[in-house]
Amino acid sequence: MFDREKKGDRALLLLPHSRGEGDTIRRGEEFAELVKSAGAEVLGVIAARVEDPNPRYYVGSGKADEVAEAVRALEADLVLVDHVLTPVQERNLEKHVGVRVVDRAGLILDIFAQRARSHEGKLEVELAQLKHIATRLVRGWTHLDAQRGGMIGNRGPGETQLELDRRLLAERVKMLTKRLQKVQTQRGQQRRARLRNIVPRVALVGYTNAGKSTLFNALTTGDVFAADLLFATLDPTVRKLENLSCGPAVLADTVGFIRELPHDLVAAFRATLAEARDADLLLHVSDAADEERERLHRVVDNVLEEIDSGDVPQLHVMNKIDLAGAEPRIDRDAAGKPVRVWLSAATGAGIDLLRQALGELLGGERVQSELLLPLSAGRLHARLKAAGAITGETVDEHGWQLHIDAPRSVIAPLSGGDATETLLLRELLATVE
Incomplete structure (x- = not known):
């Protein structure tokens, strides 16, 4: 047994992959970006081929030994795993390597906790974290196992504390759920007021770090935080969009999507995702300089289907043309309808073309x-x-x-x-x- 450090930011990355998972290099780079967004220092990376997951560690026992040796050699205090682990696998691997182990879901939750700014966003993150922690609560009290011995006649403090923590967690979850329901009712009333105004609603969606927030700021007078980080912004931000030929519209910035986004978070972040569901038009932003943009486009479409937004009309925005070496333009279908706009939100090139396309799609006579x-x-x-x-x-x-x-x-x-x-x-x- 071991006593876990409360905090660690010197991380060893464990990257499980299978034969049919595509570009493992890209997956590893993306996971490293997630780690960077969380503020951890990457000391080393270990890849692990996994065709038949080990129920004990997820990776094989030999690879678990390799991770333990690397942890000692690099003096790491954290192992981050690019896969969702079961509570048993996470606990067993943590015992084996002697430091904290955090899986992909836990890492994303940590990033969301850092980024959330609104009251509602903070409530949603905490609720998702508590649901995640509840399944892993027992691991925090393994240091008391030795005190308990046999169960009969020896119900030790470990069990008492564990049951207390479970009860406190359940009460906190219940309280947060009530608070969220109240906040969401208020937001729903505000959203219905916008619907009654009959002002067209546009929502920015896209893979995280595609430049949505930069585009939002370029189109509006918004001051949304924009940086070269995954999940740079989480909370839904709504601004008036003016100077369109169709008249004013409402523009909403939403959370960036990512592959294997934990389902608890998809369910929890109803506020930002509701902006996509209620929109008249989605601006699907992609990084024009990214060779994987078509695959990432499909990832976003899959998440949109999951949140019941798959039937909302889309205008595809190819951002970052300054990095891709492309020129601003509007691509149209056979009927002359705008389907894609090429622009650079950072330089402003092509923003006027996007306004033109929006006016055509949202307007009419x-x-x-x-x-x-x-x-x-x-x-x-x-x-x-x-x-x-x-x-x-x-x-x-x-x-x-x-x-x-x-x-x-x-x-x-x-x-x-x-x-x-x-x-x-x-x-x-x-x-x-």
Whole structure:
């Protein structure tokens, strides 16, 4: 038995792989980037071919011995495994090598814990962490095993503490779940308010580190943190997107996707993923300089299917053309509809083309007209204003004299059922027929 260090940042990486897993070098590089994002120092890397996982260590016993020797030689205090381990495998490997062992899921959870900034994001991360820890709780009390001896007549402090911790964990999970439900109800009300405004909703999605947050900042006046790190931003950020031919829209930045994202996190991060589910259009951002971009595109599509966003229309954005040596352009399908925009969010090249494509996809026929609204039509006036359809107005004893400029698709659903309002809207829409 051994007493584990509470913290370690000198890491040895263990990279299990099988014959059919594709580019193991790329997988190793990506895992090293995850480790870098977590703030650990990589001392060494050990690859392990695994065709038939060992139920005890996941890797073979010989490879486990090799890891233990490397830990001692390099004086590592942490082993990070690029695979999801069972609690038994993690505990056994930890005992064998004598230092902490963290699998892929635990590492990603740690990164998420560092990156979450909003109250909701922190609650979601803690809830996912507690669910992950609950299955591994026993390993933290192995140092008390020697005190217990036989079970009958000798129920030692280890068991008492373990049961106490389990009860405390369960209570904390219950409390966090209630808090999240309250926060999500509030966010849902805010989202429904945006839906009622009939403003088109656009969400940025893509593999982590594709440049989504940089693009978000380039399109809006946002100040989202952007860096060359995996999961640089987690919390959903929403800003108004202006200067489009279709009128204003709402743009949301979401968490970056990654292969083998732990299911607990996919389930937990409902807030940021809901922005993708509720969007009218997804901007699927890819790194144009990445040779693996097609495979990563499929990874993102798979996650979108998992969160019920697979049927939301997409515009593919090929970012980082400054690194790929490409020129800004719009690719169109046979009908002339924009399907792909090539740009550089860092330099700004091609941003105007993206705005053009968004205007085409979100717009349609525009209503540009003068409208006299009687003072009795205050509700319609409020809905037109909330939808961003009013670009100028004056008011006198006869009512509001409005200048309307908005897509037909924005104005058509605004009637609240009042006969006068319905007639006014019909007359307004007739100006583009």
